[in-house]
Amino acid sequence: xxxxxxxxxxxxxxxxxxxxxxxxxxxxxxxxxxxxxxxxxxxxxxxxxxxxxxxxxxxxxxxxxxxxxxxxxxxxxxxxxxxxxxxxxxxxxxxxxxxxxxxxxxxxxxxxxxxxxxxxxxxxxxxxxxxxxxxxxxxxxxxxxxxxxxxxxxxxxxxxxxxxxxxxxxxxxxxxxxxxxxxxxxxxxxxxxxxxxxxxxxxxxxxxxxxxxxxxxxxxxxxxxxxxxxxxxxxxxxxxxxxxxxxxxxxxxxxxxxxxxxxxxxxxxxxxxxxxxxxxxxxxxxxxxxxxxxxxxxxxxxxxxxxxxxxxxxxxxxxxxxxxxxxxxxxxxxxxxxxxxxxxxxxxxxxxxxxxxxxxxxxxxxxxxxxxxxxxxxxxxxxxxxxxxxxxxxxxxxxxxxxxxxxxxxxxxxxxxxxxxxxxxxxxxxxxxxxxxxxxxxxxxxxxxxxxxxxxxxxxxxxx
Amino acid sequence: xxxxxxxxxxxxxxxxxxxxxxxxxxxxxxxxxxxxxxxxxxxxxxxxxxxxxxxxxxxxxxxxxxxxxxxxxxxxxxxxxxxxxxxxxxxxxxxxxxxxxxxxxxxxxxxxxxxxxxxxxxxxxxxxxxxxxxxxxxxxxxxxxxxxxxxxxxxxxxxxxxxxxxxxxxxxxxxxxxxxxxxxxxxxxxxxxxxxxxxxxxxxxxxxxxxxxxxxxxxxxxxxxxxxxxxxxxxxxxxxxxxxxxxxxxxxxxxxxxxxxxxxxxxxxxxxxxxxxxxxxxxxxxxxxxxxxxxxxxxxxxxxxxxxxxxxxxxxxxxxxxxxxxxxxxxxxxxxxxxxxxxxxxxxxxxxxxxxxxxxxxxxxxxxxxxxxxxxxxxxxxxxxxxxxxxxxxxxxxxxxxxxxxxxxxxxxxxxxxxxxxxxxxxxxxxxxxxxxxxxxxxxxxxxxxxxxxxxxxxxxxxx
Numbered sequence: 001x002x003x004x005x006x007x008x009x010x011x012x013x014x015x016x017x018x019x020x021x022x023x024x025x026x027x028x029x030x031x032x033x034x035x036x037x038x039x040x041x042x043x044x045x046x047x048x049x050x051x052x053x054x055x056x057x058x059x060x061x062x063x064x065x066x067x068x069x070x071x072x073x074x075x076x077x078x079x080x081x082x083x084x085x086x087x088x089x090x091x092x093x094x095x096x097x098x099x100x101x102x103x104x105x106x107x108x109x110x111x112x113x114x115x116x117x118x119x120x121x122x123x124x125x126x127x128x129x130x131x132x133x134x135x136x137x138x139x140x141x142x143x144x145x146x147x148x149x150x151x152x153x154x155x156x157x158x159x160x161x162x163x164x165x166x167x168x169x170x171x172x173x174x175x176x177x178x179x180x181x182x183x184x185x186x187x188x189x190x191x192x193x194x195x196x197x198x199x200x201x202x203x204x205x206x207x208x209x210x211x212x213x214x215x216x217x218x219x220x221x222x223x224x225x226x227x228x229x230x231x232x233x234x235x236x237x238x239x240x241x242x243x244x245x246x247x248x249x250x251x252x253x254x255x256x257x258x259x260x261x262x263x264x265x266x267x268x269x270x271x272x273x274x275x276x277x278x279x280x281x282x283x284x285x286x287x288x289x290x291x292x293x294x295x296x297x298x299x300x301x302x303x304x305x306x307x308x309x310x311x312x313x314x315x316x317x318x319x320x321x322x323x324x325x326x327x328x329x330x331x332x333x334x335x336x337x338x339x340x341x342x343x344x345x346x347x348x349x350x351x352x353x354x355x356x357x358x359x360x361x362x363x364x365x366x367x368x369x370x371x372x373x374x375x376x377x378x379x380x381x382x383x384x385x386x387x388x389x390x391x392x393x394x395x396x397x398x399x400x401x402x403x404x405x406x407x408x409x410x411x412x413x414x415x416x417x418x419x420x421x422x423x424x425x426x427x428x429x430x431x432x433x434x435x436x437x438x439x440x441x442x443x444x445x446x447x448x449x450x451x452x453x454x455x456x457x458x459x460x461x462x463x464x
Numbered sequence: 465x466x467x468x469x470x471x472x473x474x475x476x477x478x479x480x481x482x483x484x485x486x487x488x489x490x491x492x493x494x495x496x497x498x499x500x501x502x503x504x505x506x507x508x509x510x511x512x513x514x515x516x517x518x519x520x521x522x523x524x525x526x527x528x529x530x531x532x533x534x535x536x537x538x539x540x541x542x543x544x545x546x547x548x549x550x551x552x553x554x555x556x557x558x559x560x561x562x563x564x565x566x567x568x569x570x571x572x573x574x575x576x577x578x579x580x581x582x583x584x585x586x587x588x589x590x591x592x593x594x595x596x597x598x599x600x601x602x603x604x605x606x607x608x609x610x611x612x613x614x615x616x617x618x619x620x621x622x623x624x625x626x627x628x629x630x631x632x633x634x635x636x637x638x639x640x641x642x643x644x645x646x647x648x649x650x651x652x653x654x655x656x657x658x659x660x661x662x663x664x665x666x667x668x669x670x671x672x673x674x675x676x677x678x679x680x681x682x683x684x685x686x687x688x689x690x691x692x693x694x695x696x697x698x699x700x701x702x703x704x705x706x707x708x709x710x711x712x713x714x715x716x717x718x719x720x721x722x723x724x725x726x727x728x729x730x731x732x733x734x735x736x737x738x739x740x741x742x743x744x745x746x747x748x749x750x751x752x753x754x755x756x757x758x759x760x761x762x763x764x765x766x767x768x769x770x771x772x773x774x775x776x777x778x779x780x781x782x783x784x785x786x787x788x789x790x791x792x793x794x795x796x797x798x799x800x801x802x803x804x805x806x807x808x809x810x811x812x813x814x815x816x817x818x819x820x821x822x823x824x825x826x827x828x829x830x831x832x833x834x835x836x837x838x839x840x841x842x843x844x845x846x847x848x849x850x851x852x853x854x855x856x857x858x859x860x861x862x863x864x865x866x867x868x869x870x871x872x873x874x875x876x877x878x879x880x881x882x883x884x885x886x887x888x889x890x891x892x893x894x895x896x897x898x899x900x901x902x903x904x905x906x907x908x909x910x911x912x913x914x915x916x917x918x919x920x921x922x923x924x925x926x927x928x
Contacts, residue, residue, distance in 0.1 A: 032820060076823040078631025093630055122607040130808075131602055138595055143586040146781040147907075166557055167542025182646075186802065317610040319807035338650060343783035344594075345806055356496060359540040443611075 019060075027062050031070040039079045039090055046092040050080065053088075113452040116421040117255065117397040117440030124365055125317050129357050130348065136355075137347035145343055152332065153180025153324070153340050157350040161324050164353050165308065169283060170296025172303045173326040180324055180340040184282055184311040185216050187325040188247060191280055191307055192220035194331055200244030206234055208428040210254045213247055213282070226430035229253055233260035236267035245278040246271075251286035251295050255428050255438040257391015257399055265298055272305035278331065283310040285395035287362050290370040294394075304328050312349070314396060314442070315362060322349050369396060372441050372449060379453035384460060396442035399425065401434065407463060408435035415459035420452045483524075491526050495534040503543045503554055514544065514552040577916040580885040581719065581861040581904030588829055589781050593821050594812065600819075601811035609807055616796065617644025617788070617804045621814040625788050628817050629772065633747060634760025636767045637790040643797060644788055644804040648746055648775040649680050651789040652711060654797050655744055655771055656684035664708030667744075670698050672892040674718045677711055677746070690894035693717055697724035700731035709742040710735075715750035715759050719892050719902040721855015721863055729762055736769035742795065747774040749859035751826050754834040758858075768792050776813070778860060778906070779826060786813050833860060836905050836913060843917035848924060860906035863889065865898065871927060872899035879923035884916045 017034035019027070038044040051059070053067040060067070071088055074080040081091045145154075152158070158178040165171035165178075181187040192203060203217045207226035214224045227238045227246070234248050246268070250260035260268075272279050281298045289295070299308035311323030322341050340346065352358050373392055380389055380400065392398040402408055408424035415422050425436035437456075444452060481498035483491070502508040515523070517531040524531070535552055538544040545555045609618075616622070622642040629635035629642075645651040656667060667681045671690035678688045691702045691710070698712050710732070714724035724732075736743050745762045753759070763772035775787030786805050804810065816822050837856055844853055844864065856862040866872055872888035879886050889900035901920075908916060 029820075036820065073820060073823060073827065076632070076827050077820055078628070091631065119611055122610040125607060125610050127602055127605065131599060134598055135595060138591055141591065143589060146586040146589050146783045147583055148777075148782045149785070164542070167555065168540070182803065189802075313612075318612045319610045321613075321803060321806040338653075339646065339785060341806060342785040342809055345809065356500065356537060356541055359537060363537065363540050 026066075027060075028066040028069040028073070031060070031062075031066060032073045035070060035074055036077070036079060039074075044090050046090050048090045049086065050088040050090070111419065112416070113420040113448050113455065114443050115439045115441065115452050115456070116423050117438050117442070119440070119443040120314050120317065120396060121365065121368070121442055122317060123445070124361075124368065126357070126361050129352065129361070130316075130320075133348040133352040133355075133357065134344060136351045137344055141344075141347070145347075149339050149343050149346075151339050153178065154343055154346040154350070157346045160350040160353050162326075164358075165297075165310075165324075165326060168359075169286060169294070169308075169310075170300040171308055171326055172300050173308070177303075177326050177328075177332070178324055179327065179332060180322070180346055181311075182321045182341055183313055183318070183323040184284070184309050185212055187307075187309040187311075187323050188213060188280060188282070189216045189220060191245070191278070191309075191325065191327070191331065192217055192222055195244050195278065196220055196222055198244070202243045204239055204243040204246040206248060206253060207430045208255055208425060208433065209247075210249075210284075211428060214430075217247070224430075228431070229256055229258060231258060233258045233264045234268070236264050236271055239268075239271045239275070239277070241275045241277075243277060245280055247280040247282060248298075249282045249284040250298055251283060252289070252391070252393075252395040254284060254395075255391070255397065255399055255425060257393065257395060257397065259295060259393065260298075265301065268298065269302045269305060272302065277305075278328070279306045281306050281308045283308060285314060286310075287315050288366055288369055288396060289394040290366070290373065291393050299326060307331055315358075315365070320345065320349075322346070368446070369442070372444070372446050373398070375446060375449045376439065376441050376453065379450050383453055383457040387460070397438055397440040400437045400439060402436055402460070404434065406435045406460075408437055411437060411459050411463045414463050415456050418455040418459050420455040420459075422456060490530075491524075492530040492533040492537070495524070495526075495530060496537045499534060499538055500541070500543060503538075508554050510554050510556040512554045513550065514554070516551055575883065576880070577884040577912050577919065578907050579903045579905065579916050579920070580887050581902050581906070583904070583907040584778050584781065584860060585829065585832065585906055586781060587909070588825075588832065590821070590825050593816065593825070594780075594784075597812040597816040597819075597821065598808060600815045601808055605808075605811070609811075613803050613807050613810075615803050617642065618807055618810040618814070621810040624814040624817050626790075628822075629761075629774075629788075629790060632823075633750060633758070633772075633774075634764040635772055635790055636764050637772070641767075641790050641792075641796070642788055643791065644786070644810055645775075646785045646805055647777055647782070647787040648748070648773050649676055651771075651773040651775075651787050652677060652744060652746070653680045653684060655709070655742070655773075655789065655791070655795065656681055656686055658795055658797065659708050659742065660684055660686055662708070666707045668703055668707040668710040670712060670717060671894045672719055672889060672897065673711075674713075674748075675892060678894075681711070688894075692895070693720050693722060695722060697722045697728045698732070700728050700735055703732075703735045703739070703741070705739045705741075707741060709744055711744040711746060712762075713746045713748040714762055715747055716753070716855070716857075716859040718748060718859075719855070719861060719863060719889060721857070721859060721861065723759060723857065724762075729765065732762065733766045733769060736766065741769075742792070743770040745770050745772045747772060749778060750774075751779050752830055752833055752860060753858040754830070754837065755857050763790060771795055779822075779829070784809065784813075786810070832910070833906070836908070836910050837862070839910060839913045840903065840905050840917065843914050847917055847921040851924070861902055861904040864901045864903060866900055866924070868898065870899045870924075872901055875901060875923050875927045878927050879920050882919040882923050884919040884923075886920060 019030045019034050022033050053064050053071060057064040057067045071080055079091060080088055082088050157180055158175040161178050162173040162175045165173050202223040202225050204225045204227045205213055206229050217224045225243050228235050233253055239246055268279055271277060279298060283297060286294055297308055299306040308326040312320050322345060377389060377392055388401040390399050408426060412422050412424040423438045425438055483494045483498050486497050517528050517535060521528040521531045535544055543555060544552055546552050621644055622639040625642050626637040626639045629637050666687035666689050668689045668691045669677055670693050681688045689707050692699050697717055703710060716723060732743055735741060743762060747761060750758055761772055763770040772790040776784050841853060841856055852865040854863050872890060876886050876888040887902045889902055
């Protein structure tokens with residue numbers, strides 16, 4: 001602290017400011033920071049008068065400019081105000097109305113073991129690699145790129161995604177057919193809006209299937225037509241000319257884990273060709289296939305009939321808000337539709353894919369997910385040998401079939417009470433079906449697998 | 465290059481790989497990068513066979529693991545494939561269909577001098593400060609924050625925004641009343657959707673006004689009711705019970721530049737109270753007021769009747785995709801509505817505001833915009849003394865009134881031909897009005913002001 005014992009001002013409180021706290025920098029910045037902290041911490045109360053700049057400058061042994069600059073900065077931030085005749089004061093604010101709804105706080109780290117589907121391993125997110133990609137994207141960014149973004153996505157990311165999807169997912173995309181979105185549901189929502197704009201009225205969805213897809217279809221003002229899924233995937237023979245589109249996850253169906261059979265792939269394309277319908281291919285989980293090569297996309301087999309949809313929500317994190325779609329001619333969104341992700345994030349993702357960082361991350365995750373799946377399957381085979389397990393060849397979840405007549409909802413509730421989160425299959429069903437549990441292992445640390453299955457086993461046994 | 469003259473493999477081409485290009489790192493990473501570049505550059509053509517890993521490892525004098533790892537990485541990226549009996553090859557890809565629409569390239573740096581409204585000074589974007597804020601947001605980020613984001617926005621940013629808007633914009637917000645959006649039009653779109661969900665049918669907008677707002681209202685399925693603007697702002701007496709909401713920019717109306725008068729503010733609040741209507745306050749440009757203190761928000765005067773909407777599009781950059789709204793009880797968006805910006809961006813913006821960086825930027829911009837406005841007004845007064853100028857007290861644009869009967873559209877076209885972009889007032893009008901030109905100086909470098917006004921003057925004179 002500077003020596004300032006000899007000077008005081010009768011109008012103002014003595015300011016005890018710690019100018020050395022926080023990062024180094026110009027004195028005016030450090031002074032502004034110290035004043036801000038003093039006001040936030042209540043040491044400088046609302047209405048309190050500050051010393052005249054001349055006095056504080058003398059006390060601190062600094063230029064008067066540094067003090068007036070700090071005062072001006074805090075006035076701009078709304079902490080201080082100048083009143084004619086009264087100098088500079090801490091502002092009094094009208095009290096904000098009391099909170100009306102409980103603040104939606106970040107969920108506390110759950111004591112529950114998490115076997116619910118929907119999340120990848122958040123602990124594995126490559127934060128350093130992502131920050132490096134952001135820096136790479138920012139380096140040499142022309143200022144014109146900071147204007148209004150291209151609503152279809154940044155041309156650079158569209159180019160990188162087209163190449164990537166062609167190489168890795170067997171797609172047939174060119175940059176002009178790619179739209180960058182904020183996620184898969186955003187893409188599906190835009191396609192539904194386009195369908196409705198063409199006079200479409202109904203969309204077929206897999207049953208069972210991911211509930212958010214049904215919500216997005218309904219929110220677009222379209223009828224949701226559930227179509228059953230069997231061992232070969234969606235029952236393509238149930239589609240007719242009434243539905244303008246069908247949304248499927250051929251690589252690894254959620255939640256059954258089925259891979260769409262070759263016959264069904266052909267049947268779907270035949271339906272699209274004859275009925276003029278659009279196949280919306282949700283390439284969910286395709287990146288994580290453990291036992292053989294991933295299946296190529298339907299889009300690659302029939303580009304004019306398929307819109308391919310994907311995102312990083314299951315490969316990196318849903319918090320990134322990055323997705324895409326490859327659309328046939330005529331299905332690209334109209335101008336004026338909402339913009340995609342922030343430009344810097346788009347360019348960072350392009351750099352991340354282009355440098356091989358994305359695939360490095362996928363390979364590392366694939367290994368660790370496969371180990372976790374093996375551990376989960378082994379634990380289930382040992383402890384619940386009577387339960388059939390399916391859908392484990394890929395993805396981040398598997399399906400445990402319960403005995404006919406079992407109450408899967410009750411099992412899930414008991415499991416939750418015993419400290420493990422699982423979801424009953426019927427949460428994803430429109431038409432009732434046989435009882436089952438959907439077990440997601442993406443976000444469950446490997447060392448918790450055995451404990452989670454122990455608790456689950458106890459719940460299954462006690463619910464009988 | 466390692467010495468490998470002595471060993472070759474008859475099946476494979478000699479690989480000339482530059483393992484020293486690019487950043488240092490493990491040999492497998494450098495090898496993968498060199499192979500990737502060779503494939504992309506065409507030096508390794510589709511179908512070309514790669515040396516067996518044993519051979520290449522011997523050639524390079526490295527472990528076989530490094531080679532198989534590099535091959536595996538490039539196989540994951542789709543550049544290589546392994547065929548039984550043929551070893552590792554460069555993959556042949558199905559040709560992508562030819563581009564169907566011209567790639568929406570980044571607009572080339574225009575030779576035009578830019579006096580069109582809509583953009584802030586993109587050259588002034590604090591890229592280093594923003595990257596520092598991203599790093600600060602990432603430091604110590606708990607992995608749970610990388611899950612699905614709170615659709616209302618990250619609690620930390622909502623808290624920071626509530627405090628900021630209360631201090632700086634005279635709002636009365638608490639964190640629970642704040643929703644983070646991807647921009648002002650996103651916020652307006654959500655409010656329109658909510659209005660429609662309540663059975664609302666029509667929304668009043670300012671005429672003249674920003675055309676995007678009319679588009680957003682119409683896209684929500686609501687009728688657009690234009691209400692005239694005079695010298696005191698929106699004609700509040702023209703509102704009736706038919707319109708469920710009115711969208712206004714009281715701080716600095718676009719494009720007239722009018723500040724809503726105290727009498728009109730009171731009349732608007734009275735309308736909202738008696739008709740049960742919602743005032744949507746677009747706090748557009750409020751940060752840039754040059755001649756006196758910014759006007760406090762209407763929201764602060766009547767929190768139950770006003771939704772306050774803002775964004776960083778005019779203060780930092782539209783490419784960031786960050787906006788917000790403060791809503792009265794009952795107007796907060798439903799669960800399941802689209803998510804806001806990526807979590808890291810939200811936390812970065814919170815850190816940027818919280819550290820004073822946002823206001824530092826605003827203060828710097830305010831000074832430079834004021835200088836530019838002064839230069840523009842002076843140049844107009846000298847060269848076009850007969851033209852009245854209005855709306856210059858704030859914001860990033862002003863309005864030049866042309867002589868009655870002048871064809872503003874023709875002037876704008878001639879100006880464009882002469883190398884300066886300006887927009888005719890009638891581009892923003894629903895009902896025809898007196899002729900004028902809207903001049904935006906946000907994105908025009910200060911040294912171009914005189915040249916732009918020279919060209920504009922010539923266009924006005926020649927269009928007579």
